[in-house]
Amino acid sequence: MSNKTISGNYFEDFEIGQILNHATPRTITEGDVSLYTALYGSRFALQSADSFAIDCGLQAAPVDDLLVFHIVFGKTVPDVSLNAVANLGYANVQFVAPVYPGDTVMTQSEVIGLKENSNGKTGVVYVRSVGVNQVGEIVLDYVRWVMVNKKDHDAPAPDTVIPDLPDRVDPSSFYIPDDLDFSGFDPVLGGSPHGYDNYEVGEKIDHVDGMTIEEAEHMMATRLYQNTAKVHFNQHMMAGDRFGRRLIYGGHIISLARALSFNGLGNASLVAAINGGSHTAPTFAGHTIYAWSEILEKSGIPGRTDMGALRVRTLATKDQSCDAFPDKDDDGNRDPAVVLDLDYWVILPKLEK
């Protein structure tokens, strides 16, 4: 017999300050970019065309921010969340150096918070993870927290440490590439006449289109990210689960919602930061995803006159169109069709000169 198999960390295996160097560095290539397009149909011009990116001062079309997120995130699963009961949230997600095809990313995490639950069977683990490229630059920096099982229920509870997390990333801390220049941004090629100045706080946008998810699609996506969470892949096991189905990786819904948001936010060229997000209901193959967005906040960016930031809340629904902007009712109960509620910052050109 053997004990070569990775069984993941349990709550009692984590301690404050612990550093986790995650396995399997990953070179991101044009192949990954094509698959991302095939899986979500994203149409943001900056990521779609080298020529457009070069006209915006970059060396080539950067890799979609969320593709970077999924790959950096995927590496943490075997060490952080293999024994997780639930992914509770993320905060302070900042996209730092742009990633280009050919770059290699790896991920390191630090345990920054621990809180055992009163039942003594589970606890919450907070980790700060950073994705780093082949020359040591940070490409992504974020905090997430998960509820993890204890293996030994008699293991003593650690001192409770809950990190101080910002409600929102402040635009003064955005990492905008120095060479990025939106002063000549072409909104015709961008696919929308609307720049930063055209949006108003409180504005709601129905993204109209719907996209049905197939099993092969979400599994190919999740494997592309080398995310190993079993619940996404193993129907034989999940048949005995309460839903009887494979669960779709929450990040797959985020990417679908972002791609759908092109219709209404076509020039929202970059995701600068994610302030927080909730996966509010499970999604399964066969569901059709719709999305709508609300503009929460507008902000200039220090030192930049060619662009501004919109803080956007995007909600995704399953099997329900978003023309009525489904959200919470007066009692605060969510519309059961809502599966994602994401709060993030996007960068748009200023088109009014």
Added chain:
Amino acid sequence: MSNKTISGNYFEDFEIGQILNHATPRTITEGDVSLYTALYGSRFALQSADSFAIDCGLQAAPVDDLLVFHIVFGKTVPDVSLNAVANLGYANVQFVAPVYPGDTVMTQSEVIGLKENSNGKTGVVYVRSVGVNQVGEIVLDYVRWVMVNKKDHDAPAPDTVIPDLPDRVDPSSFYIPDDLDFSGFDPVLGGSPHGYDNYEVGEKIDHVDGMTIEEAEHMMATRLYQNTAKVHFNQHMMAGDRFGRRLIYGGHIISLARALSFNGLGNASLVAAINGGSHTAPTFAGHTIYAWSEILEKSGIPGRTDMGALRVRTLATKDQSCDAFPDKDDDGNRDPAVVLDLDYWVILPKLEK
């Protein structure tokens, strides 16, 4: 509320001479080529191997003509056919400069014909579209016409203009790359002993093989082309449609038929032009596609002794093999299994010296 969402053009929004600059330029990469192979299983040597293409005088394996077509075409959908009732046809489709991985294409269209239907609710729009690469060379030039809804039924009818379209592209106008040289074409690596001289006008070829289509496949393909036609993606919406199913993009069937045609036309290395084509019945996931071809015409190409052109009519069927060459009956009624009838020119080497 917001009006940021693209709702597409209605019939009354078009006028003769109008120029439409379509959004989202697209760099075509090796990733797209791999996906194309995975989706259709195409085996034409020229597009499959750099070494083979170099031996034929090219700099590298060119991108499959139909992949270029789908990407150039996809860009026109949001502006031309988002409110279309039907795609009626295309004509004078000419492949011009070859596309190599790394090239970026964008599309521009001009409205060249308009005819309101007698019901006053719809009209036919003719557009000439050109795909252009990053250095301004035309890569594809074609005309298509679609029936589009009017939004305002009281909008006045435009003057009727119907463009003069050729029944066939003449071989004297083919764009054959200057550096392409088939004088040393290797038919063993090409996969067929048959060159231009081995085919006869009137010859019929059953391509034998069948390929079943899955939902994930046609959706990944259509998203790869950044084609946004809702009918292909949204099962929640289509459940209420007359078929109750997502429709498969017609171009997906063209690519399947072309890939199947390898078995019988293995050395038909390039598509020079498409003379016309009809999608004669809808196709859904689960259908198995077969194909057969008839040689309509043979032609030399001015200035070339190493190659010739075959005008081919390829028909694709669903769930019916093509050993009996299903077509029209004596009364001109099409076999209901036929889903595609495509008339095009392919280039083959002359193997008899």
Added chain:
Amino acid sequence: MSNKTISGNYFEDFEIGQILNHATPRTITEGDVSLYTALYGSRFALQSADSFAIDCGLQAAPVDDLLVFHIVFGKTVPDVSLNAVANLGYANVQFVAPVYPGDTVMTQSEVIGLKENSNGKTGVVYVRSVGVNQVGEIVLDYVRWVMVNKKDHDAPAPDTVIPDLPDRVDPSSFYIPDDLDFSGFDPVLGGSPHGYDNYEVGEKIDHVDGMTIEEAEHMMATRLYQNTAKVHFNQHMMAGDRFGRRLIYGGHIISLARALSFNGLGNASLVAAINGGSHTAPTFAGHTIYAWSEILEKSGIPGRTDMGALRVRTLATKDQSCDAFPDKDDDGNRDPAVVLDLDYWVILPKLEK
């Protein structure tokens, strides 16, 4: 009418010493690598990251050995096994020069054995196939044998020739790239603390995870390899077959099992050779594949102190976890859940200095 279609070779078409130059050379690209990751979720660091491969002395991340195998193998199908009744086995499979994205492979085979079956309707054909790159280096060398139909049952039986095939590839004949150096192998990034010295002969490893297969996945994989075996693609035809289903390409199961084996054999960075293998039961879409491995043998490699070779037997099952190591019972009857039994050599770093 036409006889342009390839109908493949029948048993009587083969003769000893016959050379088959297979069609469609193929440039393997980063796009293929990404699709391979998306289809199987493989996480071996050497193939995943250029930086890791460079730290191991290579020029870049090499293409996964099994992806090379599938592409080289796929080319032989039209000439060798289009009329096959069964794939009986392979032997002496040796991976020679590494393949990098951008390399082009083609395949040549020689008939090295023939034996007509006593029924006079079929016979066994043995071929040695070599995959060669664009500069003439062998990348893969293997023998397989298949049972092929006779077309003309009255055709005379050839003299029986059965090649002498080794039970196992000897480690002294492994082709290890000269520049490969595992002396600084990083097991943290590799994903497992276990090197060559940590495994024992007789050790059994349950790879724990399960992966469900969808129709779109195995068809995309098999088309990516340009493998044309009809049984994988044509549901319309297979509906009338004894199983009523499309069969999954055996190589798809091999790649799934290898990817699953990461959990327990994470540093098994290269497949040096395949000694033999059996596809012991058919697999269909919807099946969940699990795997377990047994260490059969350990061996040093002549001239190398930084690495060693493990001879591994990996079994894959369908819809049954492998915690009980399903195999043969005392009477030698296989557990019916087992679909693959593969005997091969992998290379691991020596981590104990």
